[in-house]
Amino acid sequence: xxxxxxxxxxxxxxxxxxxxxxxxxxxxxxxxxxxxxxxxxxxxxxxxxxxxxxxxxxxxxxxxxxxxxxxxxxxxxxxxxxxxxxxxxxxxxxxxxxxxxxxxxxxxxxxx
Amino acid sequence: xxxxxxxxxxxxxxxxxxxxxxxxxxxxxxxxxxxxxxxxxxxxxxxxxxxxxxxxxxxxxxxxxxxxxxxxxxxxxxxxxxxxxxxxxxxxxxxxxxxxxxxxxxxx
Numbered sequence: 001x002x003x004x005x006x007x008x009x010x011x012x013x014x015x016x017x018x019x020x021x022x023x024x025x026x027x028x029x030x031x032x033x034x035x036x037x038x039x040x041x042x043x044x045x046x047x048x049x050x051x052x053x054x055x056x057x058x059x060x061x062x063x064x065x066x067x068x069x070x071x072x073x074x075x076x077x078x079x080x081x082x083x084x085x086x087x088x089x090x091x092x093x094x095x096x097x098x099x100x101x102x103x104x105x106x107x108x109x110x111x112x
Numbered sequence: 113x114x115x116x117x118x119x120x121x122x123x124x125x126x127x128x129x130x131x132x133x134x135x136x137x138x139x140x141x142x143x144x145x146x147x148x149x150x151x152x153x154x155x156x157x158x159x160x161x162x163x164x165x166x167x168x169x170x171x172x173x174x175x176x177x178x179x180x181x182x183x184x185x186x187x188x189x190x191x192x193x194x195x196x197x198x199x200x201x202x203x204x205x206x207x208x209x210x211x212x213x214x215x216x217x218x219x220x
Contacts, residue, residue, distance in 0.1 A: 100157060
């Protein structure tokens with residue numbers, strides 16, 4: 001099946017810990033995105049990548065880092081510098097025309 | 113950046129009723145999408161509709177690009193239509209901007 005997978009479904013972070021969220025796609029899409037969703041709100045862009053080995057900051061990049069070593073993969077690390085990481089994180093991808101975005105099922109991050 | 117305003121923020125319907133959701137943009141957009149977020153959080157693509165009208169079953173959408181708004185119509189609503197509906201748009205080369213969503217509850 002073609003699509004976007006995210007893991008884990010739930011993630012718990014301890015104080016001062018870095019955690020990494022996985023996002024993989026087999027749609028052969030060039031562009032990938034990470035969004036954060038807080039309860040009752042819309043999506044805000046954290047980082048995006050339009051091509052392998054290149055990525056740009058979105059509106060709320062502070063406290064997050066990404067890498068894009070393979071076309072299929074765009075992991076997001078939530079660092080200890082992110083003081084309010086509890087949220088729902090969604091990964092998306094799109095073709096090179098930056099048109100239709102397709103979303104993964106999301107990861108819920110909770111702080112212990 | 114572009115501001116996206118969705119209305120109404122909340123909508124409660126009886127099963128079988130029709131509804132119209134609206135999305136206004138502060139500037140013109142080249143790409144525009146409607147999504148449905150189900151209770152488990154998954155965003156499902158409904159329409160890619162930068163202009164014109166499209167229909168898919170009980171759902172249809174119309175975008176009037178010159179007036180910077182889009183409408184999503186849901187006819188004969190079902191309980192499975194419940195969830196949050198988002199519109200999002202961008203100009204070429206810029207980030208996709210999302211509205212705050214319309215939360216739809218369809219009661220049996």
